[in-house]
Amino acid sequence: MEFIDLKAQQDRIRPQIDAAIKRVLDHGQYIMGPEVGQLEQMLAEFVGVKQVIGCSSGTDALLLPLMAYGVGPGDAIFTTPFTFFATCEMIALTGAIPVFVDIDPDTYNIDPIKLDAAILRVICEGKLNARGVIPVDLYGLPADYDAIMAIAEKYGLFVIEDAAQAFGATYKGRKAPGLAHVGATSFFPAKPLGCYGDGGAVFTDDDEMAEKIRSLLIHGKGLDKYDNVRIGLNARLDTIQAAILIEKLKIYEAEIEMRQQIANRYTQRLVAKGDASGFSIVSPFVPGGYDSVWAQYTIRSKRREALKCQLHQAGIPSMIYYMKPMHLLKANNYLGYMNGDFPISEDSAKTVLSLPLYPYMPKSVQDQIIDNITQC
Numbered sequence: 001m002e003f004i005d006l007k008a009q010q011d012r013i014r015p016q017i018d019a020a021i022k023r024v025l026d027h028g029q030y031i032m033g034p035e036v037g038q039l040e041q042m043l044a045e046f047v048g049v050k051q052v053i054g055c056s057s058g059t060d061a062l063l064l065p066l067m068a069y070g071v072g073p074g075d076a077i078f079t080t081p082f083t084f085f086a087t088c089e090m091i092a093l094t095g096a097i098p099v100f101v102d103i104d105p106d107t108y109n110i111d112p113i114k115l116d117a118a119i120l121r122v123i124c125e126g127k128l129n130a131r132g133v134i135p136v137d138l139y140g141l142p143a144d145y146d147a148i149m150a151i152a153e154k155y156g157l158f159v160i161e162d163a164a165q166a167f168g169a170t171y172k173g174r175k176a177p178g179l180a181h182v183g184a185t186s187f188f189p190a191k192p193l194g195c196y197g198d199g200g201a202v203f204t205d206d207d208e209m210a211e212k213i214r215s216l217l218i219h220g221k222g223l224d225k226y227d228n229v230r231i232g233l234n235a236r237l238d239t240i241q242a243a244i245l246i247e248k249l250k251i252y253e254a255e256i257e258m259r260q261q262i263a264n265r266y267t268q269r270l271v272a273k274g275d276a277s278g279f280s281i282v283s284p285f286v287p288g289g290y291d292s293v294w295a296q297y298t299i300r301s302k303r304r305e306a307l308k309c310q311l312h313q314a315g316i317p318s319m320i321y322y323m324k325p326m327h328l329l330k331a332n333n334y335l336g337y338m339n340g341d342f343p344i345s346e347d348s349a350k351t352v353l354s355l356p357l358y359p360y361m362p363k364s365v366q367d368q369i370i371d372n373i374t375q376c
């Protein structure tokens with residue numbers, strides 16, 4: 001059994017993928033070919049934002065807007081300690097300081113009440129410039145953007161949505177990554193919408209921001225890439241990856257539905273028998289008005305290690321996202337945080353377990369997983 005099986009999806013659209021790659025080989029515009037612009041337009045329509053800029057990874061999709069906002073030394077950017085390293089890594093790379101804010105125990109996303117308090121603390125201390133917030137839509141579920149945007153507005157901060165795991169998720173009728181001033185997503189193969197290599201995209205309604213990012217993307221280009229007007233990157237999305245993503249995006253809506261059906265089935269069957277299993281399973285929580293794209297189906301159990309071991313012995317893979325919260329990683333030692341600083345994130349790191357979930361997952365495979373957890 002695989003944790004994420006990408007083969008069934010490939011089998012479904014292999015002829016279209018082959019034809020799309022062949023078209024790129026035939027026209028030969030490997031860099032910034034026509035498929036890049038075509039994909040950007042499709043992504044903008046899908047999410048409902050004005051501007052999309054394809055880029056080389058989800059990591060660069062976070063770095064580009066930080067650079068466009070001119071973030072640097074002396075700035076504080078508020079984010080969650082319960083995420084993948086890239087979120088705080090890109091803040092640090094600009095020279096700014098990541099300021100961590102603990103999460104909501106039900107959604108695993110940044111807690112708006114604690115965010116407000118943390119911003120106020122930084123402003124009162126007066127050592128750093130409070131500049132922006134990067135909420136993460138963890139496991140495919142959007143953070144609480146109504147609350148976050150109101151707080152950001154109160155203090156004059158920008159908000160960059162890290163929707164690397166949540167492309168196409170919905171929040172009160174709107175789609176991720178279109179829920180903040182700028183949104184970032186990743187097309188890493190294992191993400192809900194993945195390509196066959198690295199890729200990412202930036203989303204915004206702000207034309208000036210989009211123009212800056214298009215320049216930063218190609219060595220800070222002005223009129224062309226030999227007319228450099230700012231320090232930038234080489235962060236373009238490959239034409240071949242764009243061509244693959246165009247084909248995958250066509251079936252993505254249907255795949256989100258499959259993901260949701262599988263997740264609902266997990267929740268129904270694990271909750272029903274949860275306590276009898278002895279593992280006291282807590283299923284993921286989705287607030288009213290939200291829809292997750294289920295990048296991960298993550299349960300919680302006080303006996304996580306025993307459960308993981310039992311599954312492993314039955315040949316069922318499971319993953320821990322994330323074993324260590326960001327403030328306890330060696331790379332972040334310099335920030336001076338300690339164990340106990342973010343108790344909800346620390347407790348989550350000790351109890352979460354993600355189960356296999358991907359579109360086209362056969363019912364029999366899912367049953368095998370559920371039976372294994374619930375039978376004791």
Ligand SMILES: *Cc1c(COP(=O)(O)O)cnc(C)c1O
Pocket residue numbers: 057058059060083084086087136162164165186187188198199200
């Ligand atoms: C995967 C991920 C990233 C980085 O995306 P890449 O495409 O791998 O660079 C950033 N943030 C989060 C929350 C992620 O899950």
